Amino acid sequence: MFAFIAREPILDKSKSVFAYELIFRDGKGGAYPEHSPEKAQYIEAQFHPLGLDDISGEKSSFINFSSETLISRFPTTLDPASVVVELADNPFTETGLLEACQHIKQLGYRLAIDDPMMLSARHDILPLIDIVKVDVSRTRFETIEKHIPRYLDANVKLVAEQVNTPDHFATCSDLGFDLFQGYFFAQPEARIVRQLPASKMNIVDLMGEVSGDSFDINRISHVIERDAALSYLLLKFINNPAINKRYKITSLKHALNYMGEVEIKKFIALLSLTNLGDEKPLEIIHMSLVRAKFFDLLSQQRGLKANPPIGFLVGLFSLLEGLLDQSMSDIVKQLPLSDALNNALLGKNAEFVQYMTLVKAFESALWMNVIKVAKNLDIDQKQLHTLYNQAIVWGNGVRSVITAHYPQAQVRAN
Known part of the structure; x- marks a missing residue:
């Protein structure tokens, strides 16, 4: 061990x-x-x-x-x-x-x-x-x-x-x-300013819904239910034994009653990201999952506001540049995200700048950076290892659910 x-x-x-x-x-x-x-x-x-x-x-x-x-x-x-x-x-x-x-x-x-x-x-x-x-x-x-x-x-x-x-x-x-x-x-394959395709507009709507303080369950249900693939995958996520071992969830409203608004927001965001990046290697989604859980655990440790789950969302969306082959400044102009989330993704929030430095240190074994950020955040660095290990296990579990529904990456010829 x-x-x-x-x-x-x-x-x-x-x-x-x-x-x-x-x-x-x-x-x-x-x-x-x-x-x-x-x-x-x-x-x-x-x-x-x-x-x-x-x-x-x-x-x-x-x-x-x-x-x-x-x-x-x-x-x-x-x-x-x-x-x-x-x-x-x-x-x-x-x-x-x-x-x-x-x-x-x-x-x-x-x-x-x-x-x-x-x-x-x-x-x-x-x-x-x-x-x-x-x-x-x-x-x-x-x-x-x-x-x-x-x-x-x-x-x-x-x-x-x-x-x-x-x-x-x-x-x-x-x-x-x-x-x-x-x-x-x-990394982005080519930084091209372009609009997100019309086929992704349902996904964009969902990303906007989960980043705000309000939560319109009827509107979200309508968006998901008109897309059979989204409906199926959401229920697969929520019924993953690593997440839910007790009840068989049959609908979004059922899930809301069982899991609560914050957890449902996380899973809808996860579902959105998976569908937004379906032409990219699965590992970039996997990295996003680990970052999301790690930032979520850090946010809880630091006592940040839990709804909307901004730590989870910042981590989950932190690799959008590589998923969409655009700069983050161009991406946030096209997504209806909250100002707080946009600022964090653009590196304008000092708290989440520290989180980004920390997760990159864990990804590349830059242990001196872990020590430095641990001191800045006033968290025992060994506790940070514990949180990151929990994020790895969670990310592996969710990845196992989406693998069967995720297409092979397209290797582009140059």
Whole structure:
């Protein structure tokens, strides 16, 4: 069980999540942490630790291990089917590491190596390696082109790291990389000022309704009921066992009586976002879900107004630029959101600026930023980890509901 952790998605060419790389705050250099039984028991009792299934869902987990752990204390309780063992140290100089890797391969684990200069192509370790990760921000494309054929011949998958824009993704895909690590999928593909399509106007209406103080249940019911897909998906959300284990909800009005206005607003906003971004990779929706829950929990911790649930809405809509390929200033002009929500999305609310800094720190394992914001918000940083872990579990649960109803991302040719 792990309490202090970040995860970074690794996507395939179709922009579907292949795996998550896990980065441990309490492990040296982000590697797998080794705790005494007493410390492990303390963490489990005091915080909200997660298992690998909680963190990565049904996806594989890339985990860095120090050479000392691999050679002497490798945790064989980890599932070889879902864990990729990543070498944290240079295998070309560490005595005994090659033999340890041979043993780990015999146990059924896949091996990955960070190799920005692609030196493993000419090393004895190559036959053991399943995946090579290349930081494309540190490697010349000429070097990559030169070495890629050798890896392809060896049936080794290649991961491009630090892929942070759609252009980087397209270039790396053309070079022959199989997998891509970075937040390119959450960035706008082209900033074009355009109106939202007429087919999305029902969604726009719903987004406006949930951001205000008033709540017209009859109007919202009318908007949802005239769209069969919206009606179906809303009931799927609300009847998710992770949310509602007791009653079978059959209508929006029934849900309102059972869950209350604030929770219904959250689910209608979630439904709206899912339908607004249905041409984008599912992972950008997933990130939005985690942000929404994290901001919601933070807002409650800080005693912010609960209705409308502005923390939830700011987190949920924080990646609209990547979903709609427009600037946030152009987006808010087209959406009937409240002034308070617009200001927060435009970075004009100091409270939510702190939240944005914090969630980006968790997404990228920028632990010093977590410490800084925790001090500014007067919240114990370990408590922030607990809230973020809860948000990950909630986001995974909701993602599992929408996956079957969400189309594959469209990979656009350049």
